[in-house]
Amino acid sequence: MRSGLSRAPAGPGVPVRSIVLWFPDWPVTALVREGAVHPTAPVAVFEHNEVVACSPAARADGVRRGQRRRDAQARCPRLTVIPADAMRDHRVFAPLVARIEEHAPGVQIVRAGLCALKARGPARYYGGEVEAACVLLESLSELGVESARAGVADGPFTAEQAARVGTGPDDPVCVVPTGGSAGFLAPLPIGLLDDVSLGGGPEFTGLLARLGVQTLGEFAALEQDRVRERFAERGIRLHALASGRDPRAVDPRTPPPELHREVAFEPPLELADQVAFGVRVAADEFVAKLGAVDLVCTELRVELTGDRGERSERVWLHPGSFDAAGVVDRVRWQLGEDAADLRSGVALVRISPEAVDAASHHVAAIFGAAPEERVHHALSRVQAMLGHRAVLTPVIGGGRWLAERQVLVPWGDRVVLAKERSRPWPGSLPDPLPASVFAAPPPVEVSSSMGGAVSVDERGRVTAHPAVLIEGGRRRAIEQWAGPWPISERGWDAARARRAHRFQVVDADGVAWLLVCESGSWTAEARYD
Template identity: 60%
Template sequence: MHQTPVRTLLVWVPDWPIAALARERGSTLDAGAPIAIERAGGIVACSAAARASGVRRGQRRRDAQARCPGLRLVSSDEGRDNRGFLPVVDRIERLAPGVQIVRAGIGALRARGPSRYYGGESEAARVLLDELAAIDLTDARVGIADGPFTAEHAARRTRPGPGAEPATRVHAVEPGAAASFLAPLSIRTIDDAELVGLLARLGVQTLGDFAALAEDRVRERFSEHGVRLHRLARGLDARPVTARVPPPEHEREAQFEPPLELVDQVGFAVRITADDFVDALAARGLVCTELRVELRDDRGGRSERVWLHPTTFDAAAVVDRVRWQLEAAVDAELRSGITLVRLEPEAVDAASHHEPGLFGQGPGERVHHALSRVQALLGHRGVVTPAIGGGRWLAERQVLVPWGDRAAPARERSQPWPGSLPAPHPTTVFFPQPEMRVTSADGAAVTVDERGRLSAAPAAIAGTGIHRAVAGWAGPWGVREREWDPERRREAHRVQIVDDTQVAWLLVLEGDTWRAEGRYD
C-alpha cells in the first residue's frame, strides 16, 4: 500500500554556495563582483552579477569565462556550504522545529504544525522568510506542496523581482494538485542523468509524459528505482520529512556577581566550569579542536578569541587560555571587572575517541602553551605562523597568520592564477627583492624585446656580494596584470638561471630593472 504524501513546507536559498562563501568571507568579498563556484571544470553556482553576464549553472568553466572575462572562480567546498547552512537551520527552528536538511541551502519541514500555529501555510512561510531576511537572506524562497519533491520545484517556480514582497517568494500547490503542477516540467527535472537520457530518446520530454506511462511497464523496464521516480512525476512523493537531531549543547558560562577585579580570581573560579566542559566532551567520546573564549565586562565591553588545536584541550589548558585572554582584555583597558566567561567549542571531531594521551600530555601541547604565553605578552600578532595563499608572485603567496587563528588567506590558493609560477617553487623567497644585474658575454645589460625574447644570452649575474657566471638559463615567461588599468597595470618577465656553483635563481625583469624573486636552495 502506498503512503499518502505529507504536506511539506520547503525553504530554498538560491545559489547557496555563493551565499555561504559571502557569509564566510564577510567584508573581504565583493558582493557585486561576478563570482562562480566551480567543481570538476563545471559551474555549480553563480552570483547575480555573473548571471547577468551570461554565466549559467552547468556551463563548462571555459564557456563561462568566455561570456564573462572578469569572472572570479572559487572551488566548490561542501564543508563550507554545510557549515554555513547550520546557523540558517537554527534560525528556522526558532519558529518551526523539526527541519530536515535536504542538502545545503534546502530545508524541509512538515507544514501542518507551522500552518496551525501561524494561521495558514502561506502565513507560516512569510514568517520564516521574514526571519531569514533578518540575517540578510532576502532571496530565500518557500514552496508548499504534497511531498518534498513537488515542494522544491514549487519554490523554484517563484520569480520575485528585486525588493519584491515576501508573498511573491512563496508558491503553494493545492492539496491533490501535485501531478498537474509537475506535468509541464522538463523530464530533466529528475536527478538521474542515465534514465533521463533514455526517456528523452524514447520521446518522453516532460514529467507528464513520464507519469502517463503504466507503472507495471515502468517496473519491467526500469526496476523499482524507475518506479520510485515515476511516482515522483505523478506527485506521489511519499518520502517522510525526517527532522534532524540537533547537536548537543556544549557551551558553558560562568557569571560573577559582583564582578571580579583580579585575573587570578577569575582563573580560579572558572576552573570548575572548565572541568565540567571537558568532562561533557569526554563522556561523549569527542575531541575539541577549536575553542571560543568570550569575555564580557559590566560596562558592556566584549573580548573574544578562538583557539585552534590539532588534538584537544584539558581543563588546565582551558583555564590557562582564559587567564591569557583575561590578561589581553585587561591590557585593552577592560578594567572594570569581568562579569561573564563563556567557553564554546566551535568544532568537535566526532570521529576521534577519548584517550588519556590526547589531553595535553605531549610535547606539542607544551609548545602550544609556551607560544600562547608569549603571544599574550607580545600581543595578538606577536607570534605568527606561515601559510600559503594565492597570487601570481611568490611574495603575495606568503601569508603570516597569528598563532591559534585559522588560516584564511584573502586570496585563495585553489583559484586559477594565469602567469603564476608552476611547481616546484623556490625554497627561498626574497622580500624585499634585491636588485640584480644580468649581462651578456660582451658585458651589455640583458633586456627583453617587444616580442618577449632576450636581447642576448645571459653570461653573468651580479648583486650585493654576488658575482657568478651563468651555467644555464630558461625563459623568459611574461606576466601581465590589469592591462585595462593604466595606474595599476604591471608587466614583467621571469627567467630561471643556474650559476656556475649550481645554485638556481628566479629573476624578474620589470622595466629596466632585474630583481631576484627567489632561489632554489
Template identity: 70%
Template structure:
C-alpha cells in the first residue's frame, strides 16, 4: 500500500560497492573500503565495467566502459567478474550495523539502503545529524566514502546522495517540498541509472531513449508534460516515471524483517587449553543452536566453526554432514577441529583441513550455519529410514569414537595419473561432490576441494571410460617387437617399432591390437620433478586390455580394463 504524500526518506549510498565487497572479503584487506583499494580493480558484467576502484578511476576507467577500453586505459587493471551473491553477502553485516542504530532499514540492493528519516531525526536531533551519526558508525568500521541523501521519497533521496554530495560534504538534505526543484535540472538518464528501483524494474531504458529523441533531456522537462498525454503515449509505466521526475515518489520505505540470529558463540575466560574442556563447554550451546534452527523448521547441513585463540590467532572451517547436524555431531566437529589445529600449529597441519593453527588457549568458539534445509526434508520415514539410514548411524558412531578421519570413503579427485585420482575423504564430506563449484569457504577441504580439482583442465589425463582395476604400485612390464628388441618412444613421440609382445611377471603375451602413444608432460619448469611419459592401450591374445606407460626406456602397467 502506497501513501499519496512522499515520506521523508534517508538513503545511504555506498559508491562502487562491488569493489568494496571484494576488499572486505579479501582477507588481507580486512574491512577496507573501496577508497582504500590501492590496486586498480574493475568489476565487469556482460563485458562492461559496472564498478571500479578509485585508483582505476584515476587511470581513466569509468562505469559503462567496455572491458578492453578500460584495460587499454589502465594496463595494470585487475578485472573481476560481477558476483551478486558476493555483494549481498558482504552487505548483510553492514545493514545489521545500521539497524542497530536506526531500525527499519530497507535493502534496495547491495550498496544502497533506505529508511524513514522521521524516527532517527527525532532521536538524534535532526535529519542531518542522524545521517552524520550513521556515516560515523560506518567510518569506524572502515567504510569510507559513504554518502547520505535526505528528501521526500526514496528516489529523490537517492539522487540527493548521488548528485548533491561530495567527499567534503557527504550529506545532502533536500528541504520538505523541494523535491521537484532539486530534480528538475537532473538528466533524464537518472531514471534508467537508478538500477533496481521502480525505473529499472519498469524498463525505463526504452522510454528514456525515446524522451531524449523527442528533446526531453531533463527530469524537469518530463515533469512539465501533462499527465494525460503521458498516459496516452507511455501508459501507466510512463505515469509512474513522470511522478518520480516531479518529486512525487509515493512509494513507502518498506523495512526488511531482520533474519533470525542463528549463530552461537561461547567465550572462555580464562582461555581453555584442553580440547575436551572446550567440547564439554559447547554442549549447551550446541543444543541451543539446534533448537534455534528447529524453531523456524530448519536443520543445518553445513556448519562453520570458528576458533579464536588467546593471542588472536584464528581457525575456521566448514564441516559437512551427510544428513543434518545434531548437538553431539556439532560437539564432535569442534573437538576434531581442535585436534587438527594442534597438528596445524605444531607440525604444519593435518591434511590441510583448518586454516592456521591455534598456538594458545581457546578464547572463543563461534558456530554458524553455512547451509540449511527445511526440516521436513530430514524427517524420519514412517517405517524407518531403511538400510541407508542404519549405515549412516553406524558409520557416524564409529567416526565419533575414532575421530574425523576414522571413517574414510573413496571419491574421484583430479590429476593425470589414475592412482592420484583415488582419494579417501572423511565420512560426511562427500556431499560437496554435488556442488557445481568446489570453491568453498576458507579452510574447506574434502570432496568439495576434490570436485574443484576434478573440474580443472588436466592436459594428458585419461578420458572416459576409465579402467576398472588400477594398480596401487605400477607393475613393471616389457614391450618388445617381433625381433625381441625393446620398444621405446623418441622425443618426437614416434614409436621405435611395432609392439608385438607384452612380458608381465615372466609371462609372454602376444599383442593383438594397440593404440598410442599419448604424451603426459608434467612440471617442465622443474628439473627435479619434471616427468615425461607416454601412454598406450594394448589388447593381448587373451582379450585382456592394458593401460601401459612408457617413461624413458622403462615400461609399466598402470591399470587394466576388466
C-alpha cells in the first residue's frame, strides 16, 4: 500500500484522482443486514440462473460467481438460493452512503455495493489519501460493515480495480500512485471490460480473446487507429480505460432530504396511548417535511424498538395519502397488534416514508369530492375511531373451498394472499358460484327415499339416491341432484389429509344447495340464492 497526493492540475483528458469503496458480495451482505439469512449460512444470490454473489460459507464449498444454479447446488447441497433484488440492495446500501457523506461529501453511487468520490478534498482534510480511505472504512466499521475495501487511483475504473484486486482482509486500502494506472492495469484480464455499463460486454472481450488479446495491457498496446477502425468510438473509450486514461469524472449525487423522524422515550413508555401522544409532534413534522418538497406519503414504515432491544417493524398502506392523524393511528395500531413482539416499554419510534407520490396527485377536487373520495373519507374515519380491523374489504383468493376464497383485508392494506387465485386448484368449484357461503358450514342430513343414510363409498359412488334433505330441523324433498365431485387435499400427510365429495341439490321449494359429504357426514357449504 503506497500513499501519494497528486499535485498535478487536472485538465482535459487527465483522469480525476478518485477513491472507490467496494463492498464484496454486497447482495449477500444486504440479506444479512436485514436479518433474512444467518451470517454463517451458505447463501448464493442468483440472477438469470447464475450466481452473482455468495457468502464465505458457500465459497468454502466451491460456489463461485458465474456458476449455473445446478453446478452451485451440486458443490453445496445445503446452499440457500435467493433471487436477486436490486431494490433491496439499494435500500440497505443507502444508510452506508449517508454515513460516508458525513465524512466526505460528493459520493457517486455506481451501483449498490460500489461508490466513488473525488480524492482531493478528503485527502487534504485528513492528511493523505490513505488516511482519508481509512477514515471512511472506520466509519463503515462502526455500522457493522467490516468487509469494505478501498482503492485510490487515477480515475474511477482503476480505483475500482485497485479495491478489487489490490486489497485483502489485512490490507483493505490500495493506492495506485499518480501516473501508475497503466502499469497497474496491464496484467489484469481483458474480461474486466465485460461490464456493459462501461460500454463493453462479453461479445467484445470474447472477440479480443480470439484475436489473442488476453490482458488489459495487450489491449492498451494496440494502436488507436487500428482500434477505431475495428471497434469505432466504443473501442476508443475502452482502450482509454485499459490504458489508465479514464475520461469519466465522478458525478456526485444530491443527497435526498431527511424525511424520517425519530422519537426517543426516556423512560420507556408502556401504554399505547402515551406513545401515540408522544409521536404527535413528530407526525406533524413528518407530513410538513414531505409537503415542503411537494410530496405525500402513500406507504409508511413504522419501526418500534423496546427497552430490551426487541423490534417491531411494519409497512402500512393508505388508500390515499397519510396525514398526521393517520400516522399516529398506525403507530397505535401497530402497538396493539404487535404487543407480543414488544415485551418491554417502547424506547424509540421511527417513522419513514416507504413510498411517496407527487402532492398534486392528491389535491381535493375543486367542485366537491367524487363518490369514491367520500367513501374513502367515511371509511377512514370509522377505522380511525374503531381500530385497524374495524373496516374490512373482501378480496377473492385461491383455494378449493369457497370459505377460504373469501379474504377480508383491512381498509387501505396491501392485499397479501396466502393462496394465489391464479394457481390451479383441482377440485375447486367452477362458475357460477353460490351467492351465500357459510363461514361455518351447518350440519345437514341427507337420506334416501327408504329413510337410509346416503354416503359415498371408497370408489366415489353414492350408496343410495339422495331424496330428503334435513336442514335446520326442516325436512325438504330433493327434486334434483348432481355429483359427487371429489376433493382431495394433502394425501401425503396422514394427519392433515382430507377427502370429501361435493353435491348440488335442488329442493322442492326451488332452492339450490351446495352440500359436502365427508366421511359419511354432511354439511351445507353454500346456497344458490
